[in-house]
Amino acid sequence: MAKIKRAMVLAAGKGTRLGELTKATPKPLIDLGGTTPLFRILKGLENAGIEEVVINCHWRAEKVIDSVEAWRSQNVFQFKMILSYEEALLETAGGINKAAHHFKGEPFVIANGDIVWGEGFAQFVTQLAQKYDAEQMDFLLALTPVDHDRKENGDFRFYKDGRVDFLDEGEISEISYCGLSIVHPRVLADVEQGYLPLMSLWREAIAEKTMYGYKADFPWVDMGTPEGLQKARDVIKYENGLPAKVLKFESHG
Template sequence: MTARQAVVLAAGRGTRLGTLAADTPKPLLEIGGRPLLLRTLESLATAGIERAVIVVGHLRERILETLAASPVPGLTVQFVTQERLEGTARAVALARPHLAPGPFLATWGDIFVEPQNYPRLLAAVPPGGGAILVNPVDDPWAGAAVYVDEALRVTRIVEKPPAGTSATNWNNAGPAVLDEWVWPRVDRLEPSPRGEYELPRALAAAVDEGIELRAVPVEGPWFDIGTPESLAAARRYAESARRGNVAP
């Protein structure tokens, strides 16, 4: 059963972006002349997603106004508000009452990847399992280290490992296809040392308990639009792609 619904996390404040996100929600920052959130929603619709639940918070009215003015053809959207930023697991759980039973694609409003990654992710899901997008890094200390076997089955996930301790170069890139099995693991989560309820910890528990997750390496670049430097890099890439200097 292929997922036709999605959850998009778009509630963050973007504090590391400073004045760039002072009056613009981070997901509405433009890359290649288009707000990132619109690019993501258009990519989801092209991949066969028919309905998206968008978790909003900071400057929520700006996001609602933008999507009302620029609806994505073929995609129905609904909004839920995260009043307190308690982590990605709690954010995804807010969408649960609005999802139909079955699989769903979860993604972040501040992650930039090329559109083809979403259908690749959807196609990789094994029966009864899930799939996560991964990107190669020198050291995944800033995200979640993802360990895989020779068939790209996930064997272990370590959220925020100490620098220099990982024996894998795969980082959790964010987008994932999940199913009903995620909810009991989310419900059992304890807060992390940062005081947040983090979705990768629920996925790690699922893997430890026998749920099959497939890792899907990112095709093309991966940008986490969390700093002025990463935003600038994404914009340079998009401009190069527009000019035909890189593969679109």
């Protein structure tokens, strides 16, 4: 297993589902009670041994830039942080492609900037890296059990050899993508710069049988909705020993 040295945190989106909250503040910097999703993600990546992190930004980019500059000046993180500013939103794959030269042709971690993972996130990243095989995997997605309070169905069909595929109409799945993956930059070799959804790269990888999943029952919250944000804040309260509406960080969702 080759060591994964680099990561990218996706922090460019507008976060429209949170309404007024994201008019002035990008989702990854919304206060959760003394911390932010972006800070937690970066700390977890650092503890997992990541040496360099690219953070893309667009919406309220100055807030992301100011936060990163402050962390740099205070030596909050020991790894190198690189900002990738997008004048126009490029979607996930487009944003990754814009920053691809920073990855030096080596596999890297991708983390959604609006996900709050539970304690032990660094170990989760390490486990994912241990499962990654650069020779056969273009993508390795972290998959967890579906939280049926959040969504009715899972995202993928999972094969015995670890490969994943899209579901057929009416097909039921109990696994859900949790916003964390490892990607080999060769998937971007023939991709032109510009707007590009991640789904297009996933389709190609599935067709080439190079898209895999790692199943793990690890806790996470999508804080991109008002309900998810409240749950994320309750989770932080619980972790800090404060009264919260949730009794524990649920095992998934």
